[in-house]
Amino acid sequence: MxxxxxxxxxxxxxxxxxxxxxxxxxxxxxxxxxxSRAVQAQYLEHVAFINRSNAVHVRQHFEQGENVEIRRQLAELIDADPESVAFTRNATEALQSLIRNYNRLQPGDQVLISDLEYDTVKAAMRWLAGYRGVEVIEISHAHPASFDSLLQSYRDAFVQYPRLKLMALTYVTHRTGLVMPVEAIARAAREHAVDVILDGAHALGQIEFNLAELGIAFAGFNLHKWIGAPLTLGFLYIATERLADIDPDMGEFHYPITDVRARTPYSTPNFPALMTLPLVFEEHRALGGxxxxxxxxxxxxxxxxxxxxxxxxxxxxxxxxxxxxxxxxxxxxxxxxxxxxxxxxxxxxxxxxxxxxxxxxxxxxxxxxxxxxxxxxxxxxxxxxxxxxxx
The missing domain is CATH 3.90.1150.10 (Aspartate Aminotransferase, domain 1)
Incomplete structure (x- = not known):
């Protein structure tokens, strides 16, 4: 400590x-x-400025370069390639995009959730049953939980359900704050050819981690929980070598198929909030991360x-x-x-x-x-x- x-x-x-x-x-x-007061003040300044300048600044400056630098700083925050991250409104939106657009499922495959997942994530995985023809496997973890019992629950599931192809895993469970042994579980999943979609909503800003070292290829995060950003900011992560396994979102065409940003819904974002992120990241680092x-x-x-x-x-x-x-x-x-x-x-x-x-x-x-x-x-x-x- x-x-x-x-x-x-x-x-x-x-x-x-x-x-x-x-x-x-x-x-x-x-x-x-x-x-913080400083972030709030800058955010409100950006709100007023964008309201005054409207599309002039957004079209001429934000879309022509500012957003690229902000995205680079986001990737630096998690030690990732800028081409692996795309902004969303929150972790839920990121995770829903990853789940619905994961394209390696065939009818008859199985997907896995546990009782500790976020309810919206559970619902999205259950949605796959009707739209992908898969079977949803639901497990409950023994209580009280231990490192070994949590890992064993997944090892048992991988053996018991050999048609498993995809699982949701929450890094920090929103119900109790239990931190899952992500690296060990992801390693066991790889041994059985099961992909993991990681819910990192509560982890980012509280826990130091490296997604490559964890063995995670797909993840969703919030920036407005422990990083200190304005509301309506999150992002998804797709390891660059796995981008083809996530389809563009509902035929998204504003970005090339080779661009991770095509994996999220295209819409008018909260420009003032995004413009405030460099200060948010600076404060996070200055505090000690x-x-x-x-x-x-x-x-x-x-x-x-x-x-x-x-x-x-x-x-x-x-x-x-x-x-x-x-x-x-x-x-x-x-x-x-x-x-x-x-x-x-x-x-x-x-x-x-x-x-x-x-x-x-x-x-x-x-x-x-x-x-x-x-x-x-x-x-x-x-x-x-x-x-x-x-x-």
Missing amino acids: PCNAANEAHWQAIADRYALEPGPINLENGYFGRM AAAKGARMNYLRDLWVRQVRPLSGIEVLTSDDPRLYCGITAFKFIGRDQPVMADRLLRDYNLFTTTRNGAAFGTCIRVTPGLATSTADIHALINAITALSAD
């Missing part, structure tokens, strides 16, 4: 870069992240988890194996109605969280600190859970 992860003065100075609305303590920073952000989020997570895990009536659902968690973690009040308890956290203790459901372990309460979260906020959470567990 970098030495400044626990340095409150350091992180308070960073928190001061963000404008906060008075109200509950926000422990639901996983939905989307805040822009995913290494610093991830270390801070993990530090805050550990503060509350270590205190509440031993409590009677509390189940923390996310593993303490450092390979398997990040700043996001979920828990349950055993035998209680979780939405009711989340409401009590808000009503009685001024703590805003969110509930997640859809996995084999049922409904849970998700806690996600952010860059503006203080240790005082975390201690307020500890005190609230402790009191409610004894109630």
